[in-house]
Amino acid sequence: MHDERDETDETIERIAAALRPLPEVAPSRKALVLVAVAADRARARGAGESGPRAWRLAVAGTAAAAVVAAAALWLGGRRSPAAADRSVPAVALDSGGSLARAGGARLAGRAGDALAPQVVELVFRAPEAHRVSVVGDFNGWNAGADAMTRDSASGLWSGTITVRPGRHVYAFVIDDSVWARDPRTPEAADADFGRPGSVLLVGHP
């Protein structure tokens, strides 16, 4: 049996006490873990094995729903074919609030095959803006490539992008001068050009 005692003093106790509080965790981060695990599992299984034909967009009003939705994506592969068929092929996770309240992404099309480009609808709230466009790795960060359309009643800007399955980083450019990431999807750790971006995961079978 080893002696477990350490020589501690007040300073070490104060340091430990300052380090012990748990960090705040955005609920969508846990859901993203499940999505990442599901994607890893899908890769491991290979395209030839039966599995979900597509991934579902999960824009959840609550954290619980986000986690369950992510789990449902995963379960889709091992449940009935009918359940799998109801899946749709993109994933974007929202940490709270509805899509219409601030921003977000949802799938607008359906999967044809594993690598087929998918249509994803993006929504962003900017009532005072005159122009909003989407920039990302899928359009070479070109602010002129994917302009969004404003809904005058709600002040929401929406637009669609066509992207291949995988991980994409995107942001919005407002009035050709202000760069903003989508507040409703996870922040990208590897922001291009040193500017903030958001992560969009587009799934494949």
Next chain:
Amino acid sequence: MSSTGPLRLVKPDREPTPDDAPAAAERTQLVRAAQRGDVPAFAALVDAYYARCLRFALHMLGSRADAEDAVQDTFVRVHRALPSYVEREAFEPWLFRILANRCRTAGLRERRRAAVLEFGEVPEHASDPRPDEAVAWREEIARALATLPAEQREAFLMRHVEDLSYEDMATATGAGISALKMRVKRACESLRRRLQEGDDARRA
């Protein structure tokens, strides 16, 4: 729990605290179910351990984004490795072994980038008022922690923050107990010295 059973809510109403870590019996059941491919059981493990893993990764890496990536990668690898997990090994040190490995890998990558220490909220403007004393203390600790060699930082955090036993630390790190005790001792000495220097500089 069957993998084809009905989907049930796995998210608690509040964020977990350290006391919420599943009790041994419950954890064993969750791990066994997750090994059989039970998604809600795996989700419950993620729920129970995410914040603790993030705390460790944050203190190891000093960057929120890197820490979250490391934790996500950890759970992906935990899921991959679950079939080979054997119960005679305690789950937490097994989890921390994978987490510590991911943090070491991320730390090596980080050193290749420009080193910018992130901790806590960064003020919008340089003229923003000074953070309060508690925040300043945490920032000072973070700076002191960042100066430790990674092995010492890892050992200190496992011992004094995560409350792992030296046996569990040996499982998690692969190092011997004597070596781990020496790392913790040296980490404590360095932290005391650094923080004392900070105190002296403020008084001067």
